[in-house]
Every structure is written in C-alpha cells, then in structure tokens.
Amino acid sequence: MKVVKSSDVSKKKVEMEGAKGAEIRVLIGKDDGAANFAMRLFELAPGGHTPLHAHRHEHEVFIVEGKGTLIFEGAEYPLNAGDVVFLDGDKEHRFKNAGGSALKFLCLVPASGA
Amino acid sequence: MKVVKSSDVSKKKVEMEGAKGAEIRVLIGKDDGAANFAMRLFELAPGGHTPLHAHRHEHEVFIVEGKGTLIFEGAEYPLNAGDVVFLDGDKEHRFKNAGGSALKFLCLVPASGA
Numbered sequence: 001m002k003v004v005k006s007s008d009v010s011k012k013k014v015e016m017e018g019a020k021g022a023e024i025r026v027l028i029g030k031d032d033g034a035a036n037f038a039m040r041l042f043e044l045a046p047g048g049h050t051p052l053h054a055h056r057h058e059h060e061v062f063i064v065e066g067k068g069t070l071i072f073e074g075a076e077y078p079l080n081a082g083d084v085v086f087l088d089g090d091k092e093h094r095f096k097n098a099g100g101s102a103l104k105f106l107c108l109v110p111a112s113g114a
Numbered sequence: 115m116k117v118v119k120s121s122d123v124s125k126k127k128v129e130m131e132g133a134k135g136a137e138i139r140v141l142i143g144k145d146d147g148a149a150n151f152a153m154r155l156f157e158l159a160p161g162g163h164t165p166l167h168a169h170r171h172e173h174e175v176f177i178v179e180g181k182g183t184l185i186f187e188g189a190e191y192p193l194n195a196g197d198v199v200f201l202d203g204d205k206e207h208r209f210k211n212a213g214g215s216a217l218k219f220l221c222l223v224p225a226s227g228a
C-alpha cells in the first residue's frame with residue numbers, strides 16, 4: 001500500500017529514440033507489488049513528443065493537464081485535460097504537446113509492457 | 115481505439131450497500147476491448163463515500179480533483195489532487211469526500227475485478 005504525491009516521485013528523461021522533451025514518472029509499478037498493470041505519468045515540455053511507434057500492449061491514457069495532439073495511424077486528435085484515450089496494441093501512435101505549458105498525462109500499461 | 119471527454123461518459127449511481135453520494139463512469143472497459151484492466155472515474159459529492167469493504171483485487175488510484183480521506187485498515191490518509199494511491203487486495207478501505215466540492219478520482223482495477 002502506498003499514498004504519495006505524484007510530484008514527489010522522481011522523474012526520468014525518456015531516452016527512447018524519437019522522444020523529445022519527454023519525462024516519465026513510474027507512479028505505481030512492480031516495485032509496489034502491482035502485478036497486473038503499471039501507472040506512469042508523462043510530462044512533455046512545449047514542443048515535446050513521445051516516439052512514433054507501435055507495440056503489442058495497449059495504452060489507457062488520461063490527460064491531466066495541458067494541450068496535446070495524438071497521432072494515431074496517421075490521423076490527428078486534439079487532447080485536453082479530462083480526455084481519455086484507449087489505444088489498442090500494434091498501432092502506430094505518438095503524443096505531442098500542442099500548447100505553451102507542460103502536457104501531463106497518465107499512461108497505464110499491462111505489466112508485460114512496463 | 116477511442117478518444118473521449120470523460121465528462122461525456124455517462125455516470126451511474128454506485129448502488130452498493132455502504133456507498134453514499136457516489137457515482138461512477140467506466141471510462142475504459144471490456145466494451146472497448148480492454149482485456150487487462152479497466153479505468154473508472156469516481157465522483158463523490160460532499161459528505162459522500164464509497165463502501166467500507168475489502169476484495170481480492172488491487173486498486174490503482176489517481177486523485178483528479180477535490181479533497182478526500184482514505185480509510186485503510188483503520189488509519190486515515192488525507193488525499194489531494196495529484197496524489198496517487200496503490201491498494202493491494204484483501205485490505206479494508208473506503209474513500210470519503212473531505213471537502214466542500216466534488217472529489218473526483220480515477221480507480222483502475224484488473225479486468226477480473228471490474
């Protein structure tokens with residue numbers, strides 16, 4: 001069991017090729033005993049983005065703060081705080097910051113994809 | 115795949131015994147093809163709470179808005195926007211609104227517990 005402020009969880013730069021201005025905090029993961037799925041908080045600086053990539057596992061996303069764009073299979077979708085995204089696996093996608101302040105979003109994945 | 119505003123997802127009263135002033139939106143579930151875990155958004159009115167209960171599955175929680183109290187195994191923990199909670203299974207717990215406006219939090223569970 002744990003209760004923590006998300007801002008107190010250390011963040012790391014996303015080093016994956018194709019990422020820019022992207023940081024990640026693992027809020028809940030295997031180290032907490034979470035065997036089924038992991039909760040991560042991403043923070044994209046203005047102009048930042050995640051890699052354009054595809055993978056087998058799904059994403060469950062909640063936009064916490066800021067404005068963004070989801071690129072999914074070549075189409076663009078605007079994102080705002082309170083929006084929810086379900087991405088099934090094996091589809092090419094990217095999250096971009098589309099505003100002048102940080103874009104923060106939760107992205108949950110099954111333990112096999114964490 | 116879906117992109118939706120969480121406020122556009124229909125909410126239902128939580129009818130479970132011991133719940134008061136509690137509503138739930140299933141933001142992402144099996145109907146979306148989410149086979150591993152489900153994302154639900156709870157909204158507790160001032161004075162509202164979830165049942166004091168225990169169950170096998172874990173919870174992964176993110177406080178979106180408002181002020182609350184977590185009761186966990188008899189102890190109380192204050193909750194504020196941006197806080198993260200991991201509750202392992204089989205432990206007695208309750209979420210209460212501790213403020214004067216709605217308490218909104220995401221609560222994710224494995225598909226077996228949804």
